[in-house]
Amino acid sequence: MHMGFRAPPAGRAAGSGSAHFKEALPRLCEAVEEADFIAIDGEFTGISDGPSVSALTNGLDTPEERYCKLRKHSMNFLLFQFGLCTFKYDQNQSIYITKAFNFYVFPKPFNRTSPDIKFICQSSSIDFLASQGFDFNKVFRSGIPYLTQEEESQLREQYEERRGQINGNGPITYTPNSSMSVSHVPEDQRAFIKTVEDKVEDLLKNSEKSVDLEPCTGFQRKLIYQTLNSRQSKGLHVETLENDKKERFIQISKVDDEERRRREQQKQQREQEELNDAVGFSRVIRAVSKSGKLVVGHNMLLDVMHTIHQFCGPVPEELDDFKEVTMSVFPRLVDTKLMASIQPFKEIIHNTSLGELHKRLIEKPFKSPQTECPENFQSYDTSSEQLHEAGYDAYITGLCFISMANYLGTFLTPPKSHISARSKLLEPFYNKLFLMRVIDIPYLNMCGPDLQPKRDHVLYVTFPKEWKTCDLYQLFSAFGNIQVSWIDDTSAFVSLSQTDQVQIAINTSRYAESYRIQTYAEYIQSRQKSTNTNRRWASDGWADTSYSAAAMMTGSGFSHGHSRQHSKKRSISPSLEEQNCNADSSWTHYCSVKKIKTDGDGSQAQADVSGSDGAVDWLGQQTDEGGSYPGQDQEEEPIRGKRNRKHKKRKSDDAETTPPPLFDVPQVW
């Protein structure tokens, strides 16, 4: 997701609307399978349900803090438009073939027992989308439904349970929390049930093939099923139908065994189709995940969080677990906002908002990529910029990625005008998601520990709630330029321009009554103390949280690693726990498929960088930050991840040894 202002839409890409979805899905799967990379974008009903966005994004958040804030205050919004654009390079024509899809998604309740999702809307976000011509009718009337893995499992179980009941070969089970569950026939229903039993007796004796009972209540139907179940379901087929007046009634038919099996099979098929429809949009995400392809987004942290949260399962409490889950769903991510913010781009790109970035990347030294769109796909016209929808944003994001990737080729000897999405040159940008408005940590490192910038020039100041920024300027007026990052009404971080002033500030404040100054290190220490006391799991829990990047890459994947970890170290909410246990083989399957794909890509990538050994300036810079060297064996990555992880654990004991950050990201917001 990105935030910007554009004109209202004038057209639609393929794939919108629930009715077209079934038709679009095979085309989408094909597009994903043949793609070199996939660009995505999401639109939400809001950003922050708690603090203002400025409080949500404190400039000195740690990555863990930021993740927790976003998880707590953003996940209750709905991702209701998902754009996806596939890009496939055509070697012969030297152009990219693009296929753009724009999906409206909405958690339409599937049946009476399916979850009735509640989501928050923020009026400013809704108003912004409205001003861009967003079609709310399309999303609410014909948005595509979706289910998480857990919800799908539950629904499947419901079907199986019901089937078992009707066949008379399962125990009588009760739907949880339904006051309708009965084994006992209430007094006032006994006469009614008796007449039903009589009718069935008659049917068994006479020559009719079936009997239609009178329309009755759901409770009565339940009683009838139960009664027939416990007696003589063998030669009978019992079915609920609807008459012209939309009233439901039960039809009981005499069937032989073969007919009964046939009907059951038909029903099972129908149910499987219903189930597929209910899983709906989640199948798109599963197809993308299964492909293992590079997924590109712009400022994509919230897009990734929402995508996983809605279509895979609730995002975990801890950042490290989120990273693990994300890498198992999307093994290769590139964030174009982050890419544009670091070397070698940051010197020549000054505004990294999507619209501005796209404008910049069609000018020198960049080159606008040539694209073509197959006939049956709606093409987007970038020159008119008439569209605002996720499909368009995904398309533009892909274009930006190609321009920047190709620019990297100009550093090679000889220069190359096309750089593949699988090129080793792109590895330094892999799996680093842009962190909005953090002063000294430009990105979340999805496949390893995060940067640990020195913050020894930062003070943590608490004060009366009447204080304003000007009071802080006043207080520190002797210290030259300062930077204030508000935390809440009564506290803020104050960054001094010179670290050696920190002790002076603290000394002068020692006897102050209205305010209090601590070093950043003291602040973090006291926070960690309070967090440790609040933790529900053993204090040695950290030792268990080994970052299983290796496991992830070798196919054990999301569901396994994740559930094992959780069940060991802490009590979690029942729903999450259940989800992890129930998670069927599909993700594991996706992961093993991914493994193969990744290997294939790896060799291709090596071919790509042949001749790029001459060290290029920006590559050197990247290396310092723990990025891959070109030519480094790809299989090393998991091991590196593990080593870094250990390093991180050490750091909390001895913060001083952490190397200073080498990044110097321009403040582009």
Next chain:
Amino acid sequence: MHMGFRAPPAGRAAGSGSAHFKEALPRLCEAVEEADFIAIDGEFTGISDGPSVSALTNGLDTPEERYCKLRKHSMNFLLFQFGLCTFKYDQNQSIYITKAFNFYVFPKPFNRTSPDIKFICQSSSIDFLASQGFDFNKVFRSGIPYLTQEEESQLREQYEERRGQINGNGPITYTPNSSMSVSHVPEDQRAFIKTVEDKVEDLLKNSEKSVDLEPCTGFQRKLIYQTLNSRQSKGLHVETLENDKKERFIQISKVDDEERRRREQQKQQREQEELNDAVGFSRVIRAVSKSGKLVVGHNMLLDVMHTIHQFCGPVPEELDDFKEVTMSVFPRLVDTKLMASIQPFKEIIHNTSLGELHKRLIEKPFKSPQTECPENFQSYDTSSEQLHEAGYDAYITGLCFISMANYLGTFLTPPKSHISARSKLLEPFYNKLFLMRVIDIPYLNMCGPDLQPKRDHVLYVTFPKEWKTCDLYQLFSAFGNIQVSWIDDTSAFVSLSQTDQVQIAINTSRYAESYRIQTYAEYIQSRQKSTNTNRRWASDGWADTSYSAAAMMTGSGFSHGHSRQHSKKRSISPSLEEQNCNADSSWTHYCSVKKIKTDGDGSQAQADVSGSDGAVDWLGQQTDEGGSYPGQDQEEEPIRGKRNRKHKKRKSDDAETTPPPLFDVPQVW
């Protein structure tokens, strides 16, 4: 609000859309002023954000419990369509003139400092409205904004503050929570401010009339205003304008005093208009409130709660306070669902859902009222039932009210075919709002204490969370028919058919380990204990909560009575407190206007019931429940309210003396 299923809409009533609102408002005010009564209906984005609707509406809720649940779990939804239909009887033609309005409302943020409202959507509710053809684009793109009293006051203050600053005649104040507030010019801005000061010096010396500064940031503009303010605003007019590129810049003009005053006046006028636009839909509710007219709704408790919550101010914590607020906003309410559920209608009306009720009321012994709709108002066609929108529902609700009111006239000697909305015959139905799914309390009595049904045949049972309804049937199998009302996973009310079995049940349960049985009285007592401990105000707080019905009726109204009470007895959230303090004279004003209207209506009503002294069956029944006798002096009502209040206070000490309920409402859901 009512819940039902109807076909998609085929037309629109007058008044929808923000653009048409300004034009519609005077017509609406006129319609309200001339109306005999006003019917309303609202559509929301959801019903319950917490428990399922069945848990939200336990059959044995006390009125206080129900109110608290609705307040907690329903107020976060948005009322986003408001229907209003005025009915005026034309004596000459013997028909009702109807004017229907259908408003889409949406809390579009007014400016950057205005509240960014978050609201919850429930997918089942959204899906239901979508299936009825609800136009979400209309609501989100051109919904009419609104403000509560408090929000309006805040906005007005903002304007005044800003005006004060610009005129240089107020203190420099800071917008709360804005990190932009400064008195100190930061180092890096000093050169910039110096150039501005130089330009102003030049302007004052040369013959130019004005100077345009370069476009600059909001922060810089703030600094400029501040600098000019503190020096020489007298002969200068400072204004922020926008250039072709939508960049903001400051224009400084030399003006004489008269010119400056003229400009200020113009600006003030513009601001007043902006303020009116921002108050938007709330003006409709104020007009209705000011009129003091009878307001009719169908199952209207949530409609009333939402209307007050969104357009007047947050609904109070306590039911009694809510009643007081409601009566000050809408002094006369009639709920057609309640009306249809009690005597003399309950025997002849078996389905009280709005659609079914309307169908019933056009058949004998009822008579469909004749209506006419003026030319410039869209008329609704009830025979095609093509519309589903709040305006249509309001219209239908009004028709139902008229049919039932006229039916009362058949009991008079001689019978009357038209009964005025002001007739004394309707008084027994005043201010009683239907309570959904409460077994033994049919309504919330808005102008006095609620019914206190005997519940000595009810048991409170707690048990392991694995238990289902069938386990409870099992447990009580010796006691004949029982009725189970689930409270949560581990508790339920069980109503026995015979009160004398209660002690037996309790005795037999004494040594049970897995479950526990208490009488309803014990349950209530233990609840009250725990509530008392949790209370933030003095335990003698109840003594303060004198129900000021009398005060309400004599014009002291909402803001006064309410804020006085609150500030005395408890700490409340700042926003609510502020609201009560800030509440300007408008509500009080409304109340005094209402007083006059009410008096006027009173005399008319007396004229109406002349000749109705022959006691009619249903009237007698009503009287037993504390309804008014026909011919009873209307001014007595407040006094009766007070007496009943005392009675209620006594009840908590001695529940046994409470008379048994006389109502016997059919279970129509």
